[in-house]
Structures are given as structure tokens and as C-alpha cells.
Amino acid sequence: MNHERHFTVEEANAALDWIRPRLQELRTARDRLGHREAHEAMTEAAQTNGGGEHGKTIGEGFLEVRSLLGRFTDAGLVLRDLDRGLVDFPAIRDGEEIYLCWQEGEDAVEHWHDLESGFTGREPL
Numbered sequence: 001m002n003h004e005r006h007f008t009v010e011e012a013n014a015a016l017d018w019i020r021p022r023l024q025e026l027r028t029a030r031d032r033l034g035h036r037e038a039h040e041a042m043t044e045a046a047q048t049n050g051g052g053e054h055g056k057t058i059g060e061g062f063l064e065v066r067s068l069l070g071r072f073t074d075a076g077l078v079l080r081d082l083d084r085g086l087v088d089f090p091a092i093r094d095g096e097e098i099y100l101c102w103q104e105g106e107d108a109v110e111h112w113h114d115l116e117s118g119f120t121g122r123e124p125l
Helices: 009-033 037-048 052-074
Strands: 076-079 086-094 094-103 111-114
Touching: 009 052, 009 086, 009 094, 052 076
Parallel strands: none
Antiparallel strands: 076 086, 086 094, 094 111
């Protein structure tokens, strides 16, 4: 087994109310890291003052991203694609480890795939 925790379909669906806002929080934190102007300003300022306010913003964004990703991992979830909101839930089906698969915009967890096939191998439950 690759995962310690395995979800039932009911448990995965119950987790969606927690997952949805965490995805948005993670995107917001990530976007602070990707702000090109802040990176450029920090690079220029770092030569004299360690990055100042821009460095603080990026540093805080990094810490928030790391913390939120850790929360997904600690919950036993596999975040596959933040932009698409693609999340896998380790599960057991017919004695084999699989992933229950959910993508943001779907009302419920209604698909699964084996460990190797990924999203392209999704099948209805």
C-alpha cells in the first residue's frame, strides 16, 4: 500500500466542504509568490535591506503555501492540480489501492482511477 489513509466515497464527499475553501486559500497564497513585480522589487531591494516589504510578502506567501499543502497531506489527500482543483483520495476497491478522483466544479466524488493512469484513466464509480 502506498497510502496510510484510505477514504470511502462518503468520507471523500464529506471532505469536499473543507477542500473547496482550502483550494482558494492556496491559490491566493501561490499568487502572492508569482507576482513578478514583487519579485523584481525584492531582488533590487535585497542588495541593500534584505528585501523589505516585498520580501516579507513573498516569504509569508511561501510559508502559507507550505502550510496549506501540509494540511492536504496531513488529511491524506493528494492535490494533483491546483489550477483545475484536481484532488485524489486514496481508497481501496476490490482489494486494490486506487484513487477516488474529484475536480472542482463537480458536485460530488463520482470517479476513480488506478494509481498509474491518472485523470485520463478516470472511470465512473
